[in-house]
Each structure stands twice: as structure tokens, then as C-alpha cells.
Amino acid sequence: MNAHEPFFIGTYAVTFEDLKKLPLETQAILLLKRLRKIYCDHKVQPQQFNKGNMLNRAAQMPDPEALAVGFPDDEKWAVVEHLLRQPWLYLEQNYYVTSVAGNGWYELTQQGLDRANDDVGIRVPDRTILTALKFLHPYLQDYGHYFYEGKHKEAVSAAFKRVENRFNEIRDASGNTSAKSFSGVVLPRKLIEFGIIKFPFDQLANGNQSNRDAYTGELKNLLSSAIGWFRNSFEHEPHNLPELSEGEALEYLFVASYILRTIDRMA
16 A cells, blocks of 8 residues: 555545445554554654544544545444444454553554555445445345456346346236246237236327327337346356456446336336
């Protein structure tokens, strides 16, 4: 870690929820790096810091020691409190920080300073990508971990698998004995034909049965493609598909999100 470069935990997690989803070791190392940046870098002599004071002051001010820079203001206290619990304990247990006098004042050990130079060990997704996840269907909003792990194809596969499972859930809850025998690509069509899910927009082609039938046919194609095209290709032949950038993976997730919202309208 370059002493002249800024380091913020908020670079690696957009929200408190994102932070909590990171492995404990990663959270602890992020805290260690931030402590070094605040109390050691650019200092003639490394400074000591008091954990109790940090918690007490943070209860009155969101982030007095600037541990949670980059997080939303209304989450900063929760982030500070969280970091000074289990991640802090991890640092103590691994002798990265120590209270030599046992009076609550801590300092980074040489071992801690050395560890703070290591890579965090996780990817840093584009913050725009992570922020955009909140606009997805609720079933998909916790997919940030796929972007941290660089598993873009897996994210797409999981999203359209969730679409398929939504159709299965509707079929199973319907009690329709005729529908029980159908699954996969044909299931969305049968759910419409059996009247289990309805045309989503009452005013569209209202009074024009020919146009309504045409729209319904294309809607069946769209819903079936979620399984036959998207889900099956990414599940069964990901190796035959090109690698996806973060932006491309997000585009697929929004397609899955649109289909899930359409199903919600129809169910």
C-alpha cells in the first residue's frame, strides 16, 4: 500500500450490507489498511488509537475518525460499530494491533504494518454497477457478490434460474393438475393457456382480440426465452459463450429483472 495513495473501505463496499457480505478476514484487512492510513502514514511517529473512544465518539458523531468514508451518511455509525466488533477482534487475535499498556490504547504491530501492505484479495467492482443493483427486482438485488468474485456468467445463470423457479412456484401453488406435468421452456406458455397467469396490461389491445392474441403470442415467446435461451445457454454451455464485462452482466440482470416484474403483474 502506497503511503501517498488514499485508501477507503467504502471503495470495496458501497453499503453496510455489502460490507457485511464480505468474508470476515477481508473486512478485518480493510479495517487494518484504513487504520494504517489514518494513524501511521505521513506521521513522523505512528499514533496510538483508542477503540473505546472511537465507539463513544461515533455514537455522537457518525464517523469522527473517518473509518467509514465512502458509505452513506446514515450508515456510517453502523459501519464503525460493526468494524470495531468482529473485524477488530480478528486483528487482535492475529496480533495486527495490540494494547501494550493494556489501557485501551492500541497501536499497529510490525506484523500488522506488514500485513497492511498486502492486497486485500478481492476484486473491486465498479461502484456504478453495485449502486445499480438496487433498481433490480428484489430477488436479484443481493447479486453484488458475483461482481466481487468476478463471476459474471454465473450471475446471469443464477438470475434466469430464479426466473425459471418463479414459474415453478406459480405452477405448484396453482393447484392446477394439468399444469403439474409441465416444466422448462413450455411451462410459461402453459401457465398462460391454463389461465394461471394473466395478460399483464388490461388496456393494451383492449377490444381488439386479434391484436391481443398477437401480443400474447409474443409475450409467450419472451417468457419462454428466459428459460430456452438465457437460462439454458448460460447454465449448460457457458464455456461456449464469450466472457462478460461487468456492464454486460448487469444488462442481462436487468432483462431478468424485467421478466420477473412482468411475471409479478401476471400472477
